[in-house]
Amino acid sequence: MSDGHIERISAADAFVRAKGNGQRRYPAPDRDGDRLYPLASPVASPTFAIGPDDTIFAIGSCFARNVEKALASAGKRVLSQEFDLGEIGESIGDAANFYNKYSIHSVVNELRWALERDTFPGADVLYRMGEDRYMDAQLGMARLDFDVDTIMAFRHRYLDAMAQVAEADVVIVTLGYVETWYDTKLGLYLNVSPPMQAIRAEPERFEFRVLSYADVMEGLRELHALLTKHRSKPLKMLITVSPVPLLATFRDMDVLVANAYSKSVQRAALDEFTLGLEGVDYFPSYEFVTLSNPTVAWARNDYRHVSGEIVQRIMSEVLTKYVDGDAAEEMTADGLLASVRMLLKLEDYEEALATCEANRDLADASPEVLILESTAARKLERLEDSFEILSKVTEIAPARPDALERMIMLCRPLRRRDAARDLLSAHANRFPDRGEFRDKVTWAA
Numbered sequence: 214m215s216d217g218h219i220e221r222i223s224a225a226d227a228f229v230r231a232k233g234n235g236q237r238r239y240p241a242p243d244r245d246g247d248r249l250y251p252l253a254s255p256v257a258s259p260t261f262a263i264g265p266d267d268t269i270f271a272i273g274s275c276f277a278r279n280v281e282k283a284l285a286s287a288g289k290r291v292l293s294q295e296f297d298l299g300e301i302g303e304s305i306g307d308a309a310n311f312y313n314k315y316s317i318h319s320v321v322n323e324l325r326w327a328l329e330r331d332t333f334p335g336a337d338v339l340y341r342m343g344e345d346r347y348m349d350a351q352l353g354m355a356r357l358d359f360d361v362d363t364i365m366a367f368r369h370r371y372l373d374a375m376a377q378v379a380e381a382d383v384v385i386v387t388l389g390y391v392e393t394w395y396d397t398k399l400g401l402y403l404n405v406s407p408p409m410q411a412i413r414a415e416p417e418r419f420e421f422r423v424l425s426y427a428d429v430m431e432g433l434r435e436l437h438a439l440l441t442k443h444r445s446k447p448l449k450m451l452i453t454v455s456p457v458p459l460l461a462t463f464r465d466m467d468v469l470v471a472n473a474y475s476k477s478v479q480r481a482a483l484d485e486f487t488l489g490l491e492g493v494d495y496f497p498s499y500e501f502v503t504l505s506n507p508t509v510a511w512a513r514n515d516y517r518h519v520s521g522e523i524v525q526r527i528m529s530e531v532l533t534k535y536v537d538g539d540a541a542e543e544m545t546a547d548g549l550l551a552s553v554r555m556l557l558k559l560e561d562y563e564e565a566l567a568t569c570e571a572n573r574d575l576a577d578a579s580p581e582v583l584i585l586e587s588t589a590a591r592k593l594e595r596l597e598d599s600f601e602i603l604s605k606v607t608e609i610a611p612a613r614p615d616a617l618e619r620m621i622m623l624c625r626p627l628r629r630r631d632a633a634r635d636l637l638s639a640h641a642n643r644f645p646d647r648g649e650f651r652d653k654v655t656w657a658a
Contacts, residue, residue, distance in 0.1 A: 219484055219485050219488060220488070236248075236255075236256050249504060250505075250506060251505065251506035251508070251509055251555065251556070251559050251561070252501075252505050252506070252509055252523070252526065252552070252555055253500060253501055253502075253503075253504035253505045254501070254530075255497040255500040255501060255504070257494070257496055257497060257530065257531075257534050258494075259494060259534050259535050260491070260492070260494055261449050261492055261494065261535070262535060262536070263382070263383050263449065263532075263535040263536050264382065264536075265536060266290075267289075267382035267383050267449075268289075268290045268291075268292050268380070268381045268382050268383070269281075269284055269289055269290065269291050269292065269293070269381055269382070269383045269384075269385060270291070270292045270293045270377055270378045270381035270383070270384050270385070271284075271291065271293045271384075271385040271386075271387070272293060272314055272320055272323070272324070272375075272378065272384075272385075272386055272387075273313070273314055273320060273385075273386050273387030273388060273389060273455065274313055274314065274315050274387050274388065274389025274390070274455040274457065275313045275389070275455065275457055276387045276389075276453075276455035276456065276457055276498070276519065277293075277312075277313070277314075277385065277386075277387040277455075278312060278313070279519060279521075279524045280385055280387065280524075280528065281293060281294050282524075283524050283525055283527075283528035283547075284528055284531075284532075286547070287528060287529075287532060287545075287547060289532075292377040292378075292380065292381045293374075293377070293378075293381075295374075295377070296370070296371075296373070296374035296377075297370075298367060298370050298371060298374070299366075299367060299370060300359075300363075300367075301357060301359060301363065301364065301367040302367065302370075302371075304358070305355045305357075312353075313353060313389070313404075314389070314404055315389040315390050315393075315404055315405070316388075316389060316390060316391065316393045316402065316404070316424065316432075317388060317424075317429055317432030317433060317436065317479075318393060318402035318424075318432050319351060319402065319403075319404040320386060320432075320436060321432055321435050321436050321439065322351055322401065322402065322404075323351060323372075323375050324375060324378055324436070324439055324440070325435075325439055326372055326375075327372040327373070327374075327375035327376040327378070328376055328378075328379060328439065328442075328443040329443075330369075330372065333368075333372065334399060334401070335365065336361050336364075336365055337399060338350070338351060338368075338399070338401075339357070339361065339364065340407060340408050340410070340411045341410075341411075342356065342408055342410055345358060345359060345360050346358050347359075347361070347364060348407075348408050349364075349368070350394070350396075350403040350404055350405050350406070350407055350408075351403065351404045352371075352404070353404060353405050354405055378440065379440075379443045379444050379445075380446075382446060382449060383449045383450070383451065384440065384448065384449070384450045384451075385450070385451045385452070385453075386436070386450065386451070386452045386453075387452075387453055387454070387455045387498075388429075388452070388453070388454050388455060388479045388483075389455045389457070390459060390475050391423055391424035391428075391429065391474070391475045391478055391479060392421070392422075392423055392459065392462065392463055392464065392471070392475060393421075393422050393423070393424060394406050394407060394419060394420070394421060394422070395419065395420040395421075395422050396418060396419060397417075397418055397419070397420060398415070398418050402422075407419050421463050423464065423474075424478070425478070426478050426481060426482055429478060429479055429482040430482050430485065430486060433452075433482060433483070433486045434486070437450075437486075437490070437493070447492055448492045448493070449492050450492060450493045450494070451494055451495075451496045451531070451535075452483060452486075452487070452493065452494070452495055452496070453483075453495065453496045453497070453498045453499055454476055454479050454480050454483065454498075454499040455498075455499070456498065456499045456501075456502035456503050456510075456519055457517055457518070457519065458472045458476075458516070458517060459471060459472045459475060460517065476499065476503075480499060483495050496531060498527045501523065501526070501527050501530075502519055502523060502527075505523065506559065508558055508559055509522065509523060509555040509558055509559060510523055520555075521551075522550075522551040522552075522554045522555050522558075523551065523555065524551075525547045525548065525550065525551035526547075526548050526551040526552060526555075528547070529545040529547045529548025529551065530548065532545055533545055533548070545575075546575050546578070546579055546582075549568070549569075549572050549575050549576065549579070549582055550579060550581055550582050550585075552568055553565050553568055553569060553582055553585045553586065553589075554585060556568060556589075557585055557588060557589060560592075562589040562590075562592045562593050563589075563593065565585065565586065565589040566586060566589050566590060566593075569582060569585075569586040569589075577605060577609075578609070580606045580609060580610040580613060580616070583602050583603070583605050583606045583609075583616075584603075584606060584615070584616065584619075586602050587599040587600075587602040587603045587606075587616075587619065590602060591623070596623055596626055596627055597627070599619075599623060600620055600623050600627065603616045603617075603619050603620045603623070604620065607620070611643065612643075614640070614643070614644045614647055614650075617636060617639065617640050617643070617644075618640070618647075618650055620636055621633050621636045621637060621640065621654060621657075622654075624636065624657070625656055625657075630656075630657055633654065633657040634657055637651055637654060637657060
C-alpha cells in the first residue's frame with residue numbers, strides 16, 4: 214500500500230498482469246457464463262496450504278457454524294467444536310447467537326479475554342435480568358438462569374475453549390455486521406443489543422454505533438496482532454464476509470441499503486488488510502452465495518439462510534484449493550453432491566447428467582449422487598439410463614431399499630413385468646419388513 218492506494222504499479226506492469234489473468238473479464242452468457250450462473254464460482258488464490266492433519270478453529274457470525282459443520286463432516290478436526298461447557302452449556306444448547314460473534318470487535322473481545330485472561334471484565338459483563346437470571350451480551354441472546362459464581366466458572370470454561378485458537382493450525386474468521394452496540398460504562402463493544410431492562414435503568418449508558426471502514430480495519434489489525442503474539446505456530450488464516458444479510462436494521466434507511474453498506478465496507482477493508490500479509494487469505498464465500506441464483510443460494514426461500522448444498526460446495530472448494538496446496542480443479546465428493554442437488558433444484562437435468570459424467574469415478578462411488586443422477590435421467594425420460602444407474606446403487610449400497618424400489622417402479626413404463634417380479638422377489642428377501650411397498654405393486658402380478 215502506498216499513498217493511500219491499495220495497489221500501485223506501472224501501467225506496463227498492469228497490462229502484463231491483465232494478459233495473464235484468466236478470470237479478468239466478467240462472465241457473459243456466451244463466454245464463461247457457467248462460472249456465474251446458476252452457481253457463481255469465484256476463483257480463490259491460496260498463498261498457503263492446509264495440511265491433511267491440520268486442525269481448524271472457526272469464529273465469527275452464524276456462517277462460521279456452517280463452516281464448522283461442513284469441515285467436520287469432511288473429516289477435518291475442528292477445535293472450535295471440541296469443548297464441554299458443563300451444566301450451563303447444556304442448558305443453553307443451540308440457543309440463538311450463543312456461539313456467534315457478529316462484529317470484528319466481538320471476535321477480538323472473546324479472543325483477547327481468552328488469551329489474556331487478566332483483561333476479562335468478569336461479572337461486569339453480566340446484565341441482571343431478575344433473581345439469578347443474567348445476560349452476557351457477548352454470548353448473544355441466551356438467558357443465564359444461574360447465580361453469578363456458577364456463571365463465572367462457566368464463562369472461564371468458555372474462554373478456555375476459545376483459547377484453542379492459539380493451538381489450531383488454521384483460523385477461519387467470518388465477519389458479520391457493522392451495526393453494533395457499545396457499553397460506555399465498560400468501554401466495550403457488545404455482540405448483540407443490551408437487554409431492555411438495562412437500557413431503561415441506564416438510558417445514557419448504551420450507544421448504537423455503525424462501524425466505519427477505519428473501525429473495521431482497526432479491529433482486523435488488532436485481531437492479527439493478538440493472534441501472532443500468542444501463537445507459536447505460523448498463522449494460517451482464512452477470512453471472509455458472511456453472506457447472511459441483516460435481519461433488520463436500526464438505521465433510518467431501507468434495510469437493503471443498510472445491508473449493502475454493512476457487507477461492502479467489510480469486504481473493502483479485507484482487500485487492504487490481506488494485501489501482502491503473510492499467511493492471511495481472503496476466501497470469496499460471500500461472492501459464492503450472493504452472485505448465485507437465489508434458488509440454489511438460499512434455503513427455505515427466505516434469502517437469509519444459506520442452503521446446505523452451497524455451503525458444502527464452498528467448503529469443498531476450500532479443501533480442493535487449500536488442502537492440496539496447488540489450486541487443483543478436481544471436484545470433491547461433497548462438492549459433486551452439492552452441485553448435482555443444486556442443478557436438480559434448477560431443473561437443469563442435462564447439466565446434472567453432464568456433471569456426473571465429467572466426475573464419473575466420484576459419482577459411481579456415491580449412492581446419493583447416483584440416486585440424483587437417476588432422477589435427472591428419469592426427468593428427461595431416459596428411463597433405460599435411469600434404471601441402469603439405479604442398478605449401480607444396489608451394487609454399492611445393497612442395504613438401501615430406495616434404489617431397488619425405484620427400479621421396480623421403472624419396470625412399469627419400461628414394460629418389464631417379468632423383471633419387476635424378479636426384483637420384487639429380491640426385495641422380499643432383502644427387506645422383508647417393507648411388505649407395504651410390495652403390496653402396492655399390483656400391476657406386476
